C-alpha cells in the first residue's frame with residue numbers, strides 16, 4: 345500500500361482559507377508527493393465506485409508518460425465558439441494566479457493540471473449525442489497519478505473557500521488514504537457483449553465523397569476530411585475500464601485516453617499528436633495517407649513501399665506538412681522536419697508520417713498553438729476555413745470531440761494534446777465510433793470507404809466487435 349507520511353497540506357489549507365477570505369474567491373491548494381509506482385490503469389479503474397463520471401486517463405505513445413485523474417475539484421468550460429481557447433487560457437491563469445503549490449519535483453504533469461478537450465467545430469449544430477460535453481471542457485482532478493519515465497507522483501488538489509475550516513483537511517486526508525489504499529488493486533473487468541452494429545448510411549456517405557471530389561474543380565478547396573459513424577448496442581452497460589484495458593493491450597504506439605463527463609466516456613487510441621510543449625521544445629506531427637497492413641512481412645513491406653510512392657497519398661500528406669510547418673514557423677525560431685515522410689505502422693494500418701520539432705519563442709502558450717494548429721488538414725482540410733465550413737454543411741455527423749484536440753496542461757504551461765481520432769463515445773449500453781479520411785482530387789469513394797473501415801478496427805475490436 346502507498347502511504348503519504350508527511351504533508352504540507354494542513355498549513356496549505358489554513359493559508360488558502362485565509363487567502364480565500366481576503367480575496368472573496370476560492371483558492372486552490374496543490375501538493376505533490378513522489379510515491380512508489382502504482383499501475384495507472386489500476387488507479388483509473390479503482391475510482392469507479394467513488395468517482396465514476398469524474399475520471400480521466402492518458403498514456404503517450406512511447407508509454408513513458410501517464411496521467412490519471414479521479415474526482416473533479418475544478419472545471420473550466422465554455423460553449424462560446426470563437427474565443428474558447430482564449431477563455432480556457434484566461435480561466436486557467438486566473439485559477440493559477442492564486443493557487444498555493446507544494447511541489448519539490450520539477451516534472452511536467454505534476455501539481456495543478458487540467459485535462460480535457462475542445463470540440464472539433466463549435467459552430468456545427470450540436471446534437472444530443474454530445475450533450476454531456478461542452479465546446480471546451482477541462483477538469484482539474486482532486487487526485488492525480490503521474491508517471492514520468494517510470495517514476496510515480498501523486499498530486500492532491502483541494503479547493504478552499506472562505507467558508508471552509510480545518511475539517512476540510514481531515515476530510516481530504518481521509519479520502520486520500522482511501523484512494524491510495526484502493527489504487528493498487530487489480531480491477532475485475534466486466535464482459536463486453538456487443539449485440540449489434542449499425543453503420544450509419546454508408547451509401548449516402550460514399551455519395552458525399554463523390555460530390556466533394558466532383559466539386560474540387562470549381563472551388564478553392566483542395567482537401568476535405570469526411571468522417572462517418574458506427575452506432576453500437578450492447579446487452580449490458582459498457583465499462584470503460586474493459587475498453588481501456590483492450591486498447592492498452594493492443595494499441596501500444598498510441599495516445600490512449602479516456603475522458604468522463606456526466607456518465608458518458610470519450611475514449612480512444614490515437615496515433616496522432618497535435619502538439620506537445622516541454623519548456624521551449626515543441627513537437628507536432630503530420631499524419632495523413634494510409635494503407636492496410638499486410639498479412640505476411642513481404643506483403644506488409646510492399647504495401648508500405650506502395651504508400652511511400654503513391655501520388656494521391658503523398659499529396660494528401662503534403663498539405664498537412666505545409667500547413668503545420670507554416671504554423672510552427674510563426675512562433676518558433678527553428679523548425680526541423682525531414683524532407684520525406686516515413687511509415688508509421690500501427691496494428692491494422694500504416695500511415696505516412698512526418699515528425700516536426702520546433703524551438704518555441706518565449707511567450708507562446710500551448711493553448712495558442714492548439715488553437716493555431718486545429719484542425720490540421722489531416723482532420724479538416726485545405727484551405728482550413730473553407731474546409732471546416734464544407735464539413736459543417738455536408739457531413740451527416742456531430743463530431744463532438746472526435747478529431748479534436750484532447751490532452752492536458754500543467755501549471756507551468758507544459759502539456760500535450762493529441763488529435764482524438766480512432767475514438768468513440770460510450771453512453772451506457774451504447775457507443776458511437778467515428779472514422780474519417782482525407783478526400784483529395786484523386787479520391788475514390790469505395791477505397792475511402794474501405795480506409796475508414798480499417799480505421800474503425802482499433803475501437804471496434806476493443807469493444808468486442810469482430811474484424812471484418
Ligand SMILES: C=C(O[C@H]1C=CC=C(C(=O)O)[C@@H]1O)C(=O)O
Pocket residue numbers: 569571616631632633634660695721722723747765766778779780781782799
Ligand atoms: C481522420 C482520420 O485519420 C486521419 C489521420 C491519418 C490518416 C488519414 C488519412 O489517410 O486519411 C486521416 O487524415 C481518422 O482516423 O478518423
Ligand SMILES: [Mg+2]
Pocket residue numbers: 632633634660781782795
Ligand atoms: Mg487517407
